[in-house]
Structure formats: structure tokens, C-alpha cells
Amino acid sequence: MTGPQQPKLTPLPEWDAEADAILDGVEYDADLGKRMARDAIRVSNGEMTDAEFHEKYHEEVLEEFGQDDRPTKPEGFEDD
Amino acid sequence: MTKYGLVIDQERCIGCHACAVTCKQENNVPMGQFWNRVLTEGGDHIDTPSGTFPDPGEASTLDMAYQPTACQHCENAPCVKVCPVNATYTRDDGIVEIDYDKCIGCRYCMAACPYNARVFNWDEPEQMPEEGTGDVPARPQGVVEKCTFCSHRVEEGLDPACVVNCPADARIFGDLDDETSTVTKYIDRYETDRLLEDRGTDPKTYYISGEMSPGRPQRSEKLESELDERPSASNSDDDADSGGDEGGYGDSGASHSLDGDPMPHVPAVKQGGDD
Amino acid sequence: MAKSRLASLFGGTTDGFFYGIDTNVGQGFHRVAGNLWGAFLPPTNAPTDWKNCRTIIAWGSDILRSQFQMDSEHFLEALRNGAKLVVVDPMYTTTAAKADLWLPIEPGKDAYLALAMMQVVLDEGLHDEEFLRARTTAPALVRTDTGELLRASDVSAAGDDESVVAMNSETNDVEALAPETDGSYALLGEYTVDGIETKTSLTVLKEHVDGYTPEDVADVADLNPDDVRTAARWLATRGPGGILPSYGVGRYIYGHVFGQAYAILMALTGDYGNSGNIHNQHGNLWGGNQALQVGDYTSPGTESESVSASPTTGVGYKDVISAIEDGQFDVIYAMESNMLVNQFPDRKRWIESLKNVDLIAWADMHHTPSVQHADLILPAAHWFEKEDIVPSYSHPHITYRHKVHDPLWEAKSDYWIMDKLAAHLGHEDAFLGDKHEELRMLVDRDDRLDFEELYEEGTVEMDYQTIMYQDEFGTETGRLELYDDAPPVESGPGLDEEVSLELPKPLEARTDDDYEKSDKYPLVFMQKHGVFRIHSQYEMNSWVREVNTEPQLDINPKDAKTRGIDDGDYVRVHNDKGEMVVKAKYNDGIKPGLINTDQGWWDRDYVRGHHNDLTDSEVAEVGRTFAFYDTRVEVELAPDDVDTSNYTGGNPVGANAEKTGGD
Numbered sequence A: 001m002t003g004p005q006q007p008k009l010t011p012l013p014e015w016d017a018e019a020d021a022i023l024d025g026v027e028y029d030a031d032l033g034k035r036m037a038r039d040a041i042r043v044s045n046g047e048m049t050d051a052e053f054h055e056k057y058h059e060e061v062l063e064e065f066g067q068d069d070r071p072t073k074p075e076g077f078e079d080d
Numbered sequence B: 001m002t003k004y005g006l007v008i009d010q011e012r013c014i015g016c017h018a019c020a021v022t023c024k025q026e027n028n029v030p031m032g033q034f035w036n037r038v039l040t041e042g043g044d045h046i047d048t049p050s051g052t053f054p055d056p057g058e059a060s061t062l063d064m065a066y067q068p069t070a071c072q073h074c075e076n077a078p079c080v081k082v083c084p085v086n087a088t089y090t091r092d093d094g095i096v097e098i099d100y101d102k103c104i105g106c107r108y109c110m111a112a113c114p115y116n117a118r119v120f121n122w123d124e125p126e127q128m129p130e131e132g133t134g135d136v137p138a139r140p141q142g143v144v145e146k147c148t149f150c151s152h153r154v155e156e157g158l159d160p161a162c163v164v165n166c167p168a169d170a171r172i173f174g175d176l177d178d179e180t181s182t183v184t185k186y187i188d189r190y191e192t193d194r195l196l197e198d199r200g201t202d203p204k205t206y207y208i209s210g211e212m213s214p215g216r217p218q219r220s221e222k223l224e225s226e227l228d229e230r231p232s233a234s235n236s237d238d239d240a241d242s243g244g245d246e247g248g249y250g251d252s253g254a255s256h257s258l259d260g261d262p263m264p265h266v267p268a269v270k271q272g273g274d275d
Numbered sequence C: 001m002a003k004s005r006l007a008s009l010f011g012g013t014t015d016g017f018f019y020g021i022d023t024n025v026g027q028g029f030h031r032v033a034g035n036l037w038g039a040f041l042p043p044t045n046a047p048t049d050w051k052n053c054r055t056i057i058a059w060g061s062d063i064l065r066s067q068f069q070m071d072s073e074h075f076l077e078a079l080r081n082g083a084k085l086v087v088v089d090p091m092y093t094t095t096a097a098k099a100d101l102w103l104p105i106e107p108g109k110d111a112y113l114a115l116a117m118m119q120v121v122l123d124e125g126l127h128d129e130e131f132l133r134a135r136t137t138a139p140a141l142v143r144t145d146t147g148e149l150l151r152a153s154d155v156s157a158a159g160d161d162e163s164v165v166a167m168n169s170e171t172n173d174v175e176a177l178a179p180e181t182d183g184s185y186a187l188l189g190e191y192t193v194d195g196i197e198t199k200t201s202l203t204v205l206k207e208h209v210d211g212y213t214p215e216d217v218a219d220v221a222d223l224n225p226d227d228v229r230t231a232a233r234w235l236a237t238r239g240p241g242g243i244l245p246s247y248g249v250g251r252y253i254y255g256h257v258f259g260q261a262y263a264i265l266m267a268l269t270g271d272y273g274n275s276g277n278i279h280n281q282h283g284n285l286w287g288g289n290q291a292l293q294v295g296d297y298t299s300p301g302t303e304s305e306s307v308s309a310s311p312t313t314g315v316g317y318k319d320v321i322s323a324i325e326d327g328q329f330d331v332i333y334a335m336e337s338n339m340l341v342n343q344f345p346d347r348k349r350w351i352e353s354l355k356n357v358d359l360i361a362w363a364d365m366h367h368t369p370s371v372q373h374a375d376l377i378l379p380a381a382h383w384f385e386k387e388d389i390v391p392s393y394s395h396p397h398i399t400y401r402h403k404v405h406d407p408l409w410e411a412k413s414d415y416w417i418m419d420k421l422a423a424h425l426g427h428e429d430a431f432l433g434d435k436h437e438e439l440r441m442l443v444d445r446d447d448r449l450d451f452e453e454l455y456e457e458g459t460v461e462m463d464y465q466t467i468m469y470q471d472e473f474g475t476e477t478g479r480l481e482l483y484d485d486a487p488p489v490e491s492g493p494g495l496d497e498e499v500s501l502e503l504p505k506p507l508e509a510r511t512d513d514d515y516e517k518s519d520k521y522p523l524v525f526m527q528k529h530g531v532f533r534i535h536s537q538y539e540m541n542s543w544v545r546e547v548n549t550e551p552q553l554d555i556n557p558k559d560a561k562t563r564g565i566d567d568g569d570y571v572r573v574h575n576d577k578g579e580m581v582v583k584a585k586y587n588d589g590i591k592p593g594l595i596n597t598d599q600g601w602w603d604r605d606y607v608r609g610h611h612n613d614l615t616d617s618e619v620a621e622v623g624r625t626f627a628f629y630d631t632r633v634e635v636e637l638a639p640d641d642v643d644t645s646n647y648t649g650g651n652p653v654g655a656n657a658e659k660t661g662g663d
């Protein structure tokens, strides 16, 4: 829920708890969501490339969702 | 190419929440949710400053400003990267949007968004009035929603609702790729910040602080690019005596003639600006 | 308009001239500048001119939050153009957050500060001599023996009784002062004229304000003397500027003294009649122009045989309550008003008084707390459900408002109700019975307007004056009157004796530290106008209630902690008159010793009580204005048994506000 004042922009250390709350009770793999969310920021930061991100989670995403339509797919990446 | 962006002048912003509420109305946002929130930079509560009240005769250290916050429409949007079904995507014009038909409610994007810009319909959304408001269909339970830069308006050549209805003209929308647009000029001219720049998300929402800008230069509902004539951003040169017969009340300050323009959301009036 | 016409038909009672709310500061100002437009705040330059202002002193005004926000662009434009903004306020407001200099004044000390600023201006010789000679009574001579102004008849057999006189320092002779006339008049000094000892009015003023140095006043008002000097210097030396008060200062019982004081202060700095002057927080452009000019429509007199007019008597708000208590009213017919039971001070007394009225009929579109006290409720149509012509006091337009929806349920327009009422009372011909035609007839009475044009265009801009105070003032002398030799004499709570107000003298009632009950009730209680509503309107707007969920008490953490109150605790605010229970909101921006709950909440929004159960309806002899902020209270933790489930039950809509649709 959004309040008029809270939540504020969250510093990374507190992000953990917040992400848990967001993903609490989700029908999909909450842990995967958290790891991907964290790495997505690394991609934004340039600490990781789109391709690395895509490959790192491709198997897990396929398994969890039966599809992987993320836009991070590198040129020539083989969907199996 | 077009790349839409928003400039918010915090020196102008008066924290009135009109942008938050008009967003709700325009976009049929359910009760309990806001796509756009006006945060107070200062104390713990809305409208409270940081610091402590000065002792008699002492200098004040209190400080307060407002930070309206919605989706920042990141160029490097982490929410887009994590969406397994590509429901969240970046349009050609730079707007980050959600295809609600595709959204499966995994909420990974919410965890990834560093700005808390997304809301999830945990329950059956409740609209008020029941039949909803504005020009956008309601979203079902179980999907994530957020600010769209009012893409349905932008596609019609209209500025976002929150931009048009800001009484302090503190919000300016436009094309960041057009070097003659007001947003580009203000970003060049004024000191701007983006939120959490260290995350590398490259947001397309810029906040002016320090020196106040002249604000949104047109009164029209229209996008700047749709106007026949570019508005002038330096509007301080009309003469002091304008009023009554010459010039007219609505022409002072940040205004632009609207004669004959179709205005789909308010009845057309011939004069009087937005009063 | 229809209301006045109806009332004139059978001699009803409508509001009197002295409304008794918001009439304090304006009254004081008008004593100096001439009674211009009633008792409310004085005229000011059009907001479109504000950008030319070099110094703005927002005095007890959070203009960016409590005034119609459409003027904010003009205010901001002044700041962008380099105006210095000074904010005088015991609370660090949104407007204060944009200030170059914030003066966190002790509540109720405003007149002190204005006097100290005058002291600085005169002491440092920053006053505008030319302006003072030509447009004020600064040179007018005051008799040392009687304290009266020397009149032309005192010094010359041919002189009249009215004209005041000044010493011409070139001719060494006295001259009658005409309006708008410059001359080599002595501004300061003592002169013996025909054996009568005199001083100039400015000298009398200077001697008076010398008792209020920035150091003296800083002590009383918790300010820094350098800041007082800076504010005065900016106003006096940076070019055209102005003081922009709200009605806030007038919510202390003797607020009119501040009105008198700032009018004089601006006379000293010559800030009248120029582009870039400001005298008030809202661009009241009406001056009659923004209203329909309909002649004798509201008092038809004898024009029609069937209309037997009897004069309506006005009773000001402050007198209404005793009139009701005395049983002077058999019937109250109220329209779209939530005053009696929500907005007036000393709420419980009003509720009790209504028992003396035989019939209360209420036409309203909202089921307000006031409506609940009616015997008869007439559901009135919303303004979107009827056509009308709307003037404004904040922009220079007359608007034709078209109906966009049929009235829901059984609602009827007020016009329809008036027409039927008039007919029932035997005045079938009072109204045409067709509102559209009635509006056409009204517009036809106004030479400036064409009905078809107004109807088609929707909005027509009327002539208005951009720069005010360019002509002779409306006073007896035609000048700004610095010294009043026939002053009103004030008496009221907190005053040991009557005080005559030749010059502004700071007067206080309950804000005074010496007030008899200041030990028992140490906190001053303000009820600011917030941004989320206009008075008590829009209370039921569920969207706004998501942001502004419930009445809260702004309290400085220092005051809270000494009372064992944590942030977010429910607290009981109480005094001899009553109580309210609200949630405490720590706010470092509110001065210790002062607390605030925004006004306009309805009784149902309070966990218990009401803010107007704490306020007093007592008024002063001269001020005649309700003094909402002149209230003292104590705060303690709410008793354990209060039921706060409205707000703590996790309802996102907040409160027990009805879900009435979010428009």
C-alpha cells in the first residue's frame, strides 16, 4: 500500500526487508525475485551486462514461469 | 527520436498534492493507492521540517521541501529487466509502461524498482465513484500498476494531467531529445538532480533545486510540440501596467493563447486562461 | 442575490456589516487609509503586478497553502525576479520554507514587531519624506495641550474646522493640508503656532515608537533584533514592496491594532500607489467590478405593487448568538452554511442556543453538522446541477456556469426553493420562476454585459485596476492618517482599563503571559487554514482524506515530551470550555508553547469533542471579531478508553467519512 508520506526511497540496507514484504505470499519464487531485483540494479549500474544477467537467470526463469521474455536477451541467444 | 521526460521544479512546488490527486482521477487509480505521491523532504511527517525550532533569537536551521515522486521512467529500468513475461516494457518514446494483460503479478518489478513507484492490487480494486474516473480503464486485482506519463494523453498531443493541473507550474513535460524543448533547456540551464543517480537507472525525471525556473511556460493542455507557437519561458517582460484593457489578466505570467484550440477535458473558453 | 431579494420581501434578518469573522485587521487598516471596501482585508495590487515587488513580508500568512493556489504563480514570479521574502509566523510553514528571512514570532506579538520596524525606519531615517508630505498626515500638527490635531480654524478665523494644518518650513507659516499635495511641510519638530504648542504627527509617532526598539521587542516576541532591522531595511530601501497579511493576525482579539500598525508602517516606507506594492494576501480585484451590477434588484422597494418591502435588519455574527439566546428568532432559514454548528467559536453554546428557535430550515447540498440541527432539510442542488452567474473576488472575471448534470434525487436549486417560498409568502411575482430568464434579466440590468455573449463565452474579463491607492485616500483628510485624534477606545478581555488608540498600542488578551489562566493552560491553540479544504468544505472527499486522514495536533516535540506524549499518541486538548481528542503529530516547525489543529474538520472526524469546543465567542469593543486563536489550552494523553478505531482500524479511506463519490 502506498501512504501519502511512506514509504520513502529506501536505502539499500533496508531494501531487503522491504523486498521481503513486497514479495510476501507471492505465488512465484520470492527468493528468485529478490536475487533478480538486486542484480537488475547491478545491470543498471554497469556492474553486470544484460547478457550476463539474462544467462544467469534464464534457466530458473524458464522453470518458474515456463517462459523467459525478458528484453535482456542477447543477440543470438538460444532459447532451448 | 522522441524521449519523453519530466522536470519538477522543487523551488516552485508548494506541496499541494494536486498532482497526486489529479493523477488518481485521470488514471482511475483505486482507493488506497497513489501513482504519484508528494513527499516532504524534512521531518518524519508530511509538512514538517528537519532540524529543531530555533531558540529565541537564534538562527533557524529548519529545512523543508517537497518531492513529488512517481515512476521516474528510467532509461535503464530494472523493472523492465526482471519482468519474465515482458509485461513491463519501454516504449519507443521512452515511456515505461505495463501491459496489464500480460502482467502475472509476480511483483519482481516492485522489488527491483528503487523508487517505490509501483503499486500492487492486492485486493479487488475499489474505485470511487464506483464507475471509476478519468480516461483509463481500471486494472484488475493481481496486477502491478504505476504512472504511465499519461501516455493516453500524450498520444493525443496533451500534457500529462499532473503537469496541466499543477497550480505552481512546477512540472514541465517534454521531449528530452529535442534540444529546443523547455525540458532540455531547463536541464541545461538549471541545477537538476535525479533520484538515486548512483543506481545507474538513468531516470527521465529531473528535479530543479537552487535557482527557481520560470516553470511550465504554457497554459494550454497541449504538449509544447503541439503548439503553433513556442511559448516563451522568460515571461517577466510584460509590462507592469498590463491589466484591465490591455493584455488581460490571463496573459500575464506563464500563459499562452488558447483561441479556438480543442480542449477535450474542459469546456473551451475564449479567454481567462485556466481560471 | 435571490436570498437578499427574498429577505427584503418580508423583513428578514441577514448578516450584518460586521460579520465578526476576519474583520479585524482590515478594520484597523481602514482607520488609517479610509474605509475602502468594508471591513475585510484592504485592496491590493492585482496579483499580475506582484512580480514587480522587491520585498514581500508575508505576515501570519501561509499564502502558498491557505490561499487559493492560483495566485501562487504570481507570488513565485516575484521571488524569481529577486524579491526578498520575509515570513512572520510562529510556525515554519510552506511559505516560510521559501523565505529569505523567517521571523518565528511569539503568538500575539505582531503589533510589537510592526512598531519596532517603524522605530527602525524612523531611527535610521529611511522614511519616504516626499510621500509622507504629499500623501499622509505626517506633517499635520498635534496640539501638545489637548492631543488634538490643530485645525485650520484654530489658527485663522477664515479656516475651516476640518482641515488639519502643517508648518511650511520655507514660509514659516502654517498651511491647511490638502490631499495629494506636496509642499515644504516640516515632517519632524515642535512648533508654537499662535501661542499653541504643537508637534508634527510624525514626531508624536516617532516618540511613541521609540518605546519599541528592536531590542525591547525582540525580547517580548522571541526574535533577533538584527532580523527585525533587516526586515525593516529591506522594506524601506529595496524599492517597492509590501506587507501581505492573512486573516490570521485578526484571529487574536485585538488584531485590528496590527492592521492600524502595518498601514502606518507602509506609509512610512511610501508603499502605496506604486507598481510592486502589496497590501494583502489575496488579489481582491472585486471593487464592485467583478460583481453583476443589478441596481435595486435585491431591495425592490416600491417598483412593483405586489412587493411590499420592509427593511432587513442586519445582525453581525457576534450578536447573533445572544439574539438567538434571547429568543429573538422564531425561524432560521439557512443556505449552504456550516457556520452555526461547526465553524463558529464556542460551538456548544451555539448548539444550545438553537433550542430557542421554533423552526430551523436548512437548504444545503451536504449533510453537514449544522444541517443535522434543522427541523426541515431541503436538499439543494450542487452547483454543477444548475446554471448560474458567478463573480469572483480573486480574479477579474464574471463566469456563466452551465449546468452539466440534472439534480440528483429530490434536490432542487436554491432559486427554485426561493421562488416557491416567496410565492407561499404571498409574493408570487417576486421571481420570474424561470432561472434562465431571471439571469438574463439580471444581466440586462448590467450595462457592461451582453447576456448572449456571456452565455456563449462562459467567462468575461471585467475592467480592473492593477495598481491601487493612486488617488486621494478615503479618509477625512484624503491622506493616510498616522495619528487619530478621535480614536476608538478599546476594552475587552485582558485589558485592565480602556485604551484609546490614537496610535497603535500592542494589546493582548489570552496570549499574554500574564493572562490569569496561563499557568493552568500554558499552550496557545491555533487553528490554521490548511491546503486540503476551504473551511469545512470537502471534508467528505475520500481521495483527499487518503492524504489528510484525520485531525492532528501539531506539537513541538519539546512540549510533547514534557507531557509524556509520543509521536502519534492520541491526546486530549482541553480548557474550561471543552475538549477535543486528536492524534499528536510531532512537528519541529511549530513554536514551543503553541499547538495547532487545522480548522474545518467536522465533529464526526474527532475522536471526541471539536476544535471549536475550545474557542471563545467573546469579542472586544472595537474589534468586534471572533478571536479563534486567542485560546489557551492544556494537552495530556487521551484516556485509555477513547475509541480510535475510525483511524486505527486499517481503513485506507480514513475516518468515518461517508463514501460519497470522489468529486
Ligand code: SF4
Pocket: B070, B071, B072, B073, B074, B077, B078, B079, B080, B096, B112, B113, B114, B115, B116, B117, B118, B146, B201
Ligand atoms: S521508477 Fe521504478 S517502475 Fe519506474 S521505470 Fe524506474 S524502476 Fe521502473
Ligand code: SF4
Pocket: B022, B023, B024, B026, B027, B035, B036, B070, B146, B147, B148, B149, B150, B160, B161, B162, B163
Ligand atoms: S504523468 Fe500521469 S500517470 Fe504519471 S504521475 Fe502524472 S498524472 Fe500520474
Ligand code: SF4
Pocket: B008, B012, B013, B014, B015, B016, B017, B018, B019, B020, B038, B066, B068, B165, B166, B167, B168, B169, B170, B171
Ligand atoms: S501539483 Fe505542483 S505544486 Fe502541487 S505538489 Fe504537485 S508539483 Fe508540487
